[in-house]
Amino acid sequence: MEILGRVPSEAGHGPPPHSPPVAYEGTWRFTAPALDSSVPQARHAVRDLLAHQRVPVDDELVESLLLIVSELVTNAVRHAALLSPELAVEVSLSRDWVRIAVEDNHPYRPVALMADQGGTGGRGLLLVTAITEAAGGVYDVDHTASGGKIVWAALPLPGAATSRPPSR
Numbered sequence: 001m002e003i004l005g006r007v008p009s010e011a012g013h014g015p016p017p018h019s020p021p022v023a024y025e026g027t028w029r030f031t032a033p034a035l036d037s038s039v040p041q042a043r044h045a046v047r048d049l050l051a052h053q054r055v056p057v058d059d060e061l062v063e064s065l066l067l068i069v070s071e072l073v074t075n076a077v078r079h080a081a082l083l084s085p086e087l088a089v090e091v092s093l094s095r096d097w098v099r100i101a102v103e104d105n106h107p108y109r110p111v112a113l114m115a116d117q118g119g120t121g122g123r124g125l126l127l128v129t130a131i132t133e134a135a136g137g138v139y140d141v142d143h144t145a146s147g148g149k150i151v152w153a154a155l156p157l158p159g160a161a162t163s164r165p166p167s168r
Contacts, residue, residue: 024053027092032073034081034104042073042089046100049091055098056157064131065100068153071124072102075151080106084148096160097137101152109141110151128153 030045032038043066050057050065057065069089076087084105092099110125132139137155144150 022095024055024093025095026053027090030089030091031086032089034077034085034087036074036077038077038087039070039073042069045089046091050098053093055093056159057098058158061098061135061155061158064135064155065098068128068131068155069100069102071128072100072151072153075110075124076102076104076106079110080104083107090150090152092154096157097154098157099152099154101150103144103148103150105144105146105148107143107147107149109143109149 028049030042032041046069047062047066050062073087073089076084080087088103090099090101090103092101129139132153132155135155137153139153140151142150142152
């Protein structure tokens with residue numbers, strides 16, 4: 001997994017001008033091949049980033065974020081690899097929110113499907129949606145200028161002062 005490092009903030013994505021930035025704020029982007037082996041690599045990269053930046057997260061929130069990144073990367077690997085041999089994982093940290101995004105070059109918007117009781121798999125996006133909603137967060141899909149998509153979830157950090165998550 002190639003770590004591209006901190007991504008420059010875009011207008012409107014940083015903290016309000018009157019509040020000084022906190023040490024852990026920023027955006028980091030990782031690229032990886034669309035292979036099954038990238039799923040655990042993405043989990044480790046996100047866990048390491050949260051620890052290295054000293055983001056104030058509890059174990060439950062960390063596990064939620066790791067499950068979200070696992071499901072989003074798995075979906076990109078399983079459903080977009082043909083048109084997107086590489087994917088990107090972006091982690092954006094603000095004073096009150098953490099946003100996990102996975103970008104690929106496949107044009108179709110993913111749909112959460114109801115899987116049958118006996119089936120394995122097929123519940124990833126339902127799980128991401130449930131975790132995100134339970135945490136008071138937001139899940140969405142954005143299209144890229146190149147015709148691909150970014151699937152993302154933003155969760156509030158403990159004690160978040162704002163009810164508006166970061167947008168892309």
